[in-house]
Amino acid sequence: MxxxxxxxxxxxxxxxxxxxxxxxxxxxxxxxxxxxxxxxxxxxxxxxxxxxxxxxxxxxxxxxxxxxxxxxxxxxxxxxxxxxxxxxxxxxxxxxxxxxxxxxxxxxxxxxxAGLYAELAPADCPELDPASGCTASIDRPESTRTGSAIDVAPVDPEEFAEVYVAGFGFPERHRAAMAESMRVLADHPSVDFFRARVGRATAGVGLLFRADTVGYLATAATLPQYRRRGVQSALVRYRMLAARQAGCDLVVGHTTFGGASHRAMERSGLRVAYTKALWGTAT
Structure with a gap:
């Protein structure tokens, strides 16, 4: 594209x-x-x-x-x-x-x-019931590399908020506000919460936001002990499939240029649309 x-x-x-x-x-x-x-x-x-x-x-x-x-x-x-x-x-x-x-x-x-994007063509996305959990096409690459399957499925907003604040390591004084900023999205029809598990433990979470026919990889977090094990890549791929099933023709992500999230998105087929400049006062 x-x-x-x-x-x-x-x-x-x-x-x-x-x-x-x-x-x-x-x-x-x-x-x-x-x-x-x-x-x-x-x-x-x-x-x-x-x-x-x-x-x-x-x-x-x-x-x-x-x-x-x-x-x-x-x-x-x-x-x-x-x-x-x-x-x-x-x-x-x-x-x-x-x-x-x-x-x-x-x-x-x-x-x-960085702003990243990928076209969601039907050939890119096998059939998937987003409520049924991760398919082999998603977790096999991670299983091969880590020795354990990564299971991705929808998650309760409360669990999502808990893993989200822990994964990002927000200061204690800001955790309530950051967790609430996720809970307030619980009933929004364009928001889907997902979690990734390694074995029986939740290792990370990712949110999909849909606007018209654009699926947005709005935020994701992995707990420190599960990093570098393919959790973010599994969450990206699953949300791409979920977005395609919802009728989206474009998937988008924004992240720090060159960071772990950027690499996970590129491994899953997204590419850079642009880098935007941040203008502010020096601190």
Whole structure:
């Protein structure tokens, strides 16, 4: 599949769609205990969760030229909540006007993030009932390499949240908010939770978010003692199959460039659509 401008836009837009759902659900909790807010900014969005320092929840995406005048107010909005302004910029968005406005706001490039994609053609995805557990076509490569099968299947949101916070190793003071940010998705019709087991023990978890015909590998985590055993690759492949069964024609992932998740996605057939630049204040 050759990357088209339309496909590149879908790769980025699904991340915004997912955060709209996740941060929006947090904001609707009684009393909004975590200070969550979604702010429309031109053709994009600003996300803020006051109780969590994680930049995943505190940044601006899909900022367009028509919204550049809002940058000072955006910076003030984040500052009122003790957060720095961070703006994600894809190659398609990086015109000179936008970059000059970010520099004028006192921002500089602080890092990169990768967007990956794969077309889900019928030949890529054998028949699978996502409720039935992992098929041999998924777990055989991992079994061959590790000596033990990796079983992937749907999981209860409570177990997912527990493994998620442990796998990422969030600080204790932020664990409740991060776990709740998963629980609030429990009844959403476009969210599916999966777990991977090695033997009888849950080793990792992965979430699939569906937006129209795009399946998003939204987040995944592996417990430290099970890393480097193929858990993430098994979760990626299973979610790809589940997305195809749900009618998706594209699967997308976002992750740190060159990291373990990036490698797991590429081993499963995804390839880089772009690396986007992260603009913020130096810390």
């Amino acid at each position: 050759l990357l088209s401008p339309d496909a590149a836009a879908r790769v980025e837009r699904v991340d915004e769609d997912y955060l709209r759902v996740r941060v929006g659900a947090l904001s609707r909790l009684p009393g909004n205990p975590y200070g969550a807010e979604v702010r429309v900014v031109g053709g994009g969005c600003g996300f803020l969760v006051e109780a969590v320092p994680n930049p995943l929840f505190n940044h601006v995406v899909n900022l367009d030229a028509g919204a550049l005048a809002e940058l000072p107010e955006l910076a003030a909005w984040y500052a009122r909540h003790g957060k720095p302004l961070r703006v994600d910029v894809t190659p398609a968005q990086s015109d000179r006007q936008l970059l000059a406005a970010l520099v004028a706001q006192g921002l500089s490039q602080t890092g990169f993030y």
